[in-house]
Amino acid sequence: MQVKIFRILSIVFIFISHGLSAQSYDEVSELIRFRIESDEPRDKIEIRNVSLLTIEDIIRFYTDRTFEKAWSANGFLTEEAYELRFEIKQAEFDGLIPEDYNLAIIESFFLTFEENKKNGVQNEVGDLADLDIFLSDAYFHLAKNLEIGKVDPSKIGEDWEISRKAPVHDYPQLLEEALVEKSIRKSFESLYPQFSIYKKGREVIRELTAKVKEDTLNWKKIKVDKAIHVGETNSQIPRIRERLIYGELLEKYTFQDEKLYDSIMLDAVKNFQGINGLEIDGVIGSQTAELFNDSPQDRLDKARVNMERLRWLPDTVKNAEFILVNIANFQLDYLKNLDTLISERVIVGKKYHETPIFMAEMSYIVFSPYWNIPYSITRGEIIPSVRKNPNYIASKNMEVVTTSGKVVDPSTIDWNAKSFPYLVRQKPGEWNSLGLVKFMFPNKHNVYIHDTNARSLFALDDRARSHGCIRINNPQDFAKTLLANDPKWTMEKIESAMHQNQETVVTLDRKIPVVLVYLTFWADSKGEAHFRDDIYDRDAEVLEALNK
Structure with a gap:
């Protein structure tokens, strides 16, 4: 019995020598456990009438560490606590909202503790326990938002059909490691999208945030009735x-x-x-x-929206070889081992025929293709044209076929009938709407990359002109690059295959991911900001969801 009492007194002496009573040390962990435990099933945990954001992570984190406090020692906040508060504020430069992470109540605790320190007053044990939980909760919520995004694109009208990636990291474990290594910042950086443009984008947002605060310009709308050339005068x-x-x-x-x-x-x-x-x-x-x-605010909003879109992108985009089409930029890039081998202007879907956002794998190329005309175009454009001009099918180098592929004489068809049990296709040739080659990545949208006979459209700034497919400016160069592993496909053979009367199908020796995205802002490797017109009016909905 005397030995037991001696041990207890020894522990008390150790606590006192560190400036903290045995009772207060026990109470911090005990209060954390008390706040989290419940005798009744519940959907949420409230601390000071504020609901926690990440209940499962909070329960597992503190249970695994037997409710030991994470953010204070000897009654005072650790450097890591201050670092986390700083990183929550820095989330502004990720396009996120620091207040989403209970920053206001966290700040109130910090102010109280700093005032206590100034006045030589000991921090309340209950305050230490509650702040500990709020900080851990904020860490887990911010970590998840950085890794997979705050907004679920499937819940808004974004038409983003790339599957939202699942979290890879175990956030309680990540925090435990960050606390041991004393590096909160490094742990958050490990969650960033692994594209250099993301970190560069943060710097652009930092600059734009400063500009918004300093902005005194009159942003009255500029509008020109006709183009202004150098040497001309204009009131604008x-x-x-x-x-x-x-x-x-x-x-x-x-x-x-x-x-x-x-x-x-x-x-x-x-x-x-x-x-x-x-x-x-x-x-x-x-x-x-x-x-x-x-304005700077407009650009800041656009940057925030697209940083969120970058967080949605799955890791497959980091593959050594992939094709990236930025619809809003009217551009296709073919990347291999982080080098851009091809960069081409493209034409994308016009409003109401929008090119969808999705991923698929390119597996084959078709030289001198038929254009199998979608039924919607047949019904809406071709049938009315034939009714006006019976020679329309022949004049457009088209033919009518049955579903089994048998060619039918157009003159034998009743073009005024309610039903149309046929298919219309355009034969290979210079005037084929698909041009001379198409690049296939099978998908439910029937969208693919192809040549075009309307080449003048590539000179336009606004290249939202198609029915949804992607038209590429120099298809022969693209084909040569994709077939580079097969020496028999010289440029001469490619050009020949593109000018035949019958299709030639070439299966690629590997499947190449094709990623169709919609980015109206990004920062390049030099940190230069690039902004594009929101051609499909999609930014506002993402911004609204981000601001909720």
Whole structure:
């Protein structure tokens, strides 16, 4: 009995020598356990009338560590606690909202503790226990949002058909490791999307956030009735010049006529067009003028939306070889071992025929293809045209076939009948709407990449012109790159295969992931921000969900 009493007194002495009573030490862990335990089933845990965000992670984390406190020692907050508070605030630069992680109540605890320290007052044990739980809860919730995104794209009208990735990390284990290694920041960075453009995007958001706070510009809408060429005068030029200077694309300078679009402005306008994916011609048309209306807040909102989209992307995008189509940028990139081997202009679906967002695997190429015309186009466009012009089918190098593939004479068909039990296809050739080759990645949308006979459209800034498929500018170069593993497919053979009367199907020696995404903002490897027009009006819905 005396030995037992001696041991208890020894433990008490150790606690006192560290400036903390045995009772208060026991009470912090005991209170954490008390807050989490319940004798009744419940859907939520409330601390000071505030619901926790991550109940399962909280229960497992504290149970595994036998309810030992994580964020304080000897009655004082650890450096890791301060680091976590800082990282919650830094979530703003991920496009997230720090207040989503109970920042207000966490801040109130910190202020109380700092005031206690200033006045030489000991922190309340209950406050230490409650803050401990709030900090861990905030860590788990922020970790999940960084890894897979805050918004579930399947719950909004985003039409994002790429499956949302499942969390890979065990957040309680990740936090335990971060506490041992004393590196909260590093643990959060491990959750970022593994694309360099994500970290670069954070820096752009940091800059935009500062600009929003400093912004005093009048963002009255700029609108031009006709294109403005260098050397011409226009009442909108002073406002355009002001915005170029504000965007640090033009330095202040002395001018004789404020309404003159002078040669000094020309390079700045071209630079602005390049950053925004427009034709770099120095002509201020309607599209260029419209982009001058994006305020820092508008751009910050757009950046936030697209950082969230990057968090949605699955790890398969990191494959050594894949094809990436950014619909909003009208561009296709073929990447292999992190090198961009092909970068081509593309034409995508116009409004109401939007190119969907999804992933599939390219497995074969068809040279000199037939165009098997979708029934919706047959019903809406071809049948009405034949009713007006009986020679329409022949004039467009088309043919009518049965479902078994038998060719039918168009003159034997009743084009006014209610039902149309046939298929219409366009034969291979220069005037085929698919052009001379198509690249197939089978999918439920029947979307693929193909050539086109309407080549003038590639010169346009707005290339949302198709029924949903993707038209590529230089298909022969794309085919050559995809077939590079097979030496017999020379450029001469490819050109020959593209000019036949019958289809030639070539199976690729591997399946290549094709990723169709919709990004209206990204930052390149140099940290340059790129913004694109929201051609399908999808950003607002994601932004609204982010702000909830």
